[in-house]
Amino acid sequence: MFYKQIVIEGVEGDVAITHTDEGAAVSAGGRVLCQVGRREDEQARFAKAYEVAKVVCGADAKGRPSATNSMICDVMTEIERVAGC
Numbered sequence: 001m002f003y004k005q006i007v008i009e010g011v012e013g014d015v016a017i018t019h020t021d022e023g024a025a026v027s028a029g030g031r032v033l034c035q036v037g038r039r040e041d042e043q044a045r046f047a048k049a050y051e052v053a054k055v056v057c058g059a060d061a062k063g064r065p066s067a068t069n070s071m072i073c074d075v076m077t078e079i080e081r082v083a084g085c
Contacts, residue, residue, distance in 0.1 A: 003082045011058035017082045024083035028055050036083050049076035
């Protein structure tokens with residue numbers, strides 16, 4: 001099965017993960033949050049999912065996502081699913 005786009009309802013609005021030739025583009029509120037390459041290593045993808053989780057789950061007073069590590073991994077899984085990793 002091939003996913004072209006996934007939309008996640010977030011605290012700060014909907015987050016769209018869209019398939020591109022290189023992987024996936026993640027956007028929210030009309031701005032691109034990040035580009036995830038299909039061949040990026042897992043640490044780079046996790047770092048980008050960490051930033052996206054701030055939009056999906058909100059952020060605490062220190063600027064960290066209000067999400068558990070497992071929730072960040074769920075965001076990363078959805079990005080990877082669309083990117084084709």
